[in-house]
Amino acid sequence: LSRVINDTTVMRTAVSDSLTGIGKNLLTLIFLVGVMFYQDWKLALISCTVFPVAGGFVMVLGRRLRKISGNIQNEIAALSSLLSQIFQGIRQVKAFGMETHEEGRAGHAILKVRKLAQKSVRVGTLSTPMNETLIGLAIGGIIVYGGYQIAAGQTTIGALISFITAFSLAYEPIRRLAKLNN
Numbered sequence: 001l002s003r004v005i006n007d008t009t010v011m012r013t014a015v016s017d018s019l020t021g022i023g024k025n026l027l028t029l030i031f032l033v034g035v036m037f038y039q040d041w042k043l044a045l046i047s048c049t050v051f052p053v054a055g056g057f058v059m060v061l062g063r064r065l066r067k068i069s070g071n072i073q074n075e076i077a078a079l080s081s082l083l084s085q086i087f088q089g090i091r092q093v094k095a096f097g098m099e100t101h102e103e104g105r106a107g108h109a110i111l112k113v114r115k116l117a118q119k120s121v122r123v124g125t126l127s128t129p130m131n132e133t134l135i136g137l138a139i140g141g142i143i144v145y146g147g148y149q150i151a152a153g154q155t156t157i158g159a160l161i162s163f164i165t166a167f168s169l170a171y172e173p174i175r176r177l178a179k180l181n182n
Helices: 002-039 041-047 050-088 090-095 099-124 127-151 157-181
Strands: none
Touching (some): 041 157, 050 090, 050 099, 050 127
């Protein structure tokens, strides 16, 4: 009974932390995007095209990770069942000299779990470099366009740096939301 209560508490804490994180990150993102639009709505429109692209990429990776995670859970269940059968019938396995055969079956099941876990890690680590590249390209575009506006006398260097700062800060909640999704 105490284990069930413990597991329930752990689940409540995980859900609570996730919902709190989602709320906090969404509010921060909305505020910073608002600041960007307040500072320069044209530049904000151009730079905000990166957010949907990054979000779409994260959603695709999240779906793929959930599928892989489900496969991992199924394979772990199959491995647990196989090991249980082997241990329960250990006398028969030894009596008929089937140790090598059972070792091969268990090794094959472990290898499947390992490959799926590695695939999960590979897919999960794709989001960070892809998002960093998109953000880098966006900041480069902001600098080029902002430089053009500064040269034309339409804005100041301080306003451009302020906009870049708001844009960079807006990336952090997106990155956290991506981690929560993964």
